[in-house]
Amino acid sequence: MDPGNDGKRTRREFLKSAVAVGGTSALSACLGVAESGDGEREPVPTGVEEIRTLPDRQHAWRDRIRLDQHSNALLPRHQILFYLTLDGSGPPDQGARETVESALRTLDRAYERSHEGLLYSVAYSPAYFDRFEDSLPESIDLPPPRSLSDFESPDLDTQDTLVHLASDRADVVLEAEEVLTGDREQANGRAADARLTDAMSVDSRRTGFVGPGLPAERQGEPEGIPEGGPVPEKSPLFMGFIAGFRKNQASEEYVTLKEGPFAGGTTKHVSNIRQRLDDWYGEQDFDERVTEMFSPGHAEEGLVENVGESLGASSGIERFLDSIDDDAEEFGRVGHAQKNARANRDAEGNVLLLRRHFESTDEDVASLHFPSLQREIAHFEGVREAMNGADLAEISPAIRQRVNNGILEYIFVERRGNFLVPPMKLRSLPPARP
C-alpha cells in the first residue's frame, strides 16, 4: 500500500483510495499532497477554544458547507464512519465520559467546524442506552434496527457509538482519525489531550466520498460498476444523478428534537447499500434511468438534463405523485423519488427526512453509506415502506418486488443501524435520562 516511487500515476492511484485504506502511510501521502510549494502543509483553519461558541446541534452542517447556485447542499467530499464499542459492560463511568469529551475537544480546538476544517458528530445506539437502568424519555423514537423489506436481510449495527467525520480535505479526516483512534499526538499542530480509544474500541471503520468527479474517477476500481466508464464525469454519485435538492430535503430545524433533555438532537438511521449497476447502465437508456430514478413524467417532459442540474432547487416530484397508480398501469414502471415522496411529507407539506448519503468503495465494492436524519426513526421506516412499492406491484404485472420498481433492481441493503445524535452538551456518553 506504500505509494512508492513508481511514478506519478501510482501515487495518484494511491491517493484516490487513501481514505479507504487509512493508517499512517495514507495520512503521510495525503499530507505530502496538501503541501504547498514551500513544503508546508496547506493550512487548515483552526477551531475554537470555547465550545459554547459552537452550535448546540451536532447536525448543524448546512451553514458550514459549500452550497451550489441553487443553495443545494454540497456535502463534504471525504467521510469516515467509525462504529465503536464501549469497554466493559453496564453504564460508562465519569472517567470514560471525561476521556471522550477531551478527545472531542481536541478536534474542536484543532479544526474549524466547516468543510475546510472538520465536521463531525457522535451518536449512540439503542443498545448503548440499554446499558442504563432508566430508559430513554418516551418522546424519543429510537427502536433497534431491523429489516425493512421482505427482500433484505441486513447485518444490524448494534455497536454503542457512531462517530461520523467529514471534510473536503482527505488529510483532515485521516488526521482526525489517527488522533482519535491511532497514535498521532498532534491534530493540526495542537497536542491531543486524549483519544477515543482510551474509552472505546473501534469495531468497524467505513469510508466514502461524494461530489462531482469523485465517482467517475473511482469507477474502474470497485465491483458493481460495469466496464467502459459509464458514470458521468459531473455526477456526485455512481448512479449518475444529483440527489438532495434543497426543497426535497428536510431542514435541520425540522429534524431537530424539540423537547426533553435531548432537545437540539436528532435521530440518525444509517444503512449501507451495495450497488450492482451493470443493467442500470447496460440495459437502460438515459430516459429509462430518469423514469426509474425520478418518474415517467420526468422522462416524458424531458425535465432532467445530464446529471440533473436542470432541476435547480427541486426535483419537482410533487407534480407526479397523484398519477403514480396511473403511471404504474400506463408505463409498467414507477420512479424512486416518486414512490418515496409519497411518505416523505407531513400534513403541512414539510419534508421529513434529511438525507446525507455518500459513495463508498470499501472492500472494493461500490456501495452507498446512507445516513438519514429525522425527528423519529418511524419517519424513515415509513419512507422505506413507500419505497418498497408493494402497492404498485399489485397494480401492474410489469412491476415486481425488484423490477421496474424505482431503483430496487440495482441496490441491496447490507447493514442498518439506528442512533440518537444528542445535542452538543450531551455528546459524550450521555445517560439515558439526563
Ligand code: HEM
Ligand atoms: C444508491 C442508492 C440511492 C440513490 C443513488 C438515490 C438517489 C436519489 C435521487 C437522485 C433522488 C431524486 C432527487 C432528490 O430529491 O434528492 C432521490 C430521492 C429520494 N430518495 Fe433516494 N437514492 C438512493 C437510495 C435511497 C434510499 C435507500 C432511500 C431510503 C428510504 C432514499 C430516499 C429518498 C427520498 C426520501 C427521496 C426524496 C423524495 C422526495 O422528494 O420526498 N433513497 N434519491
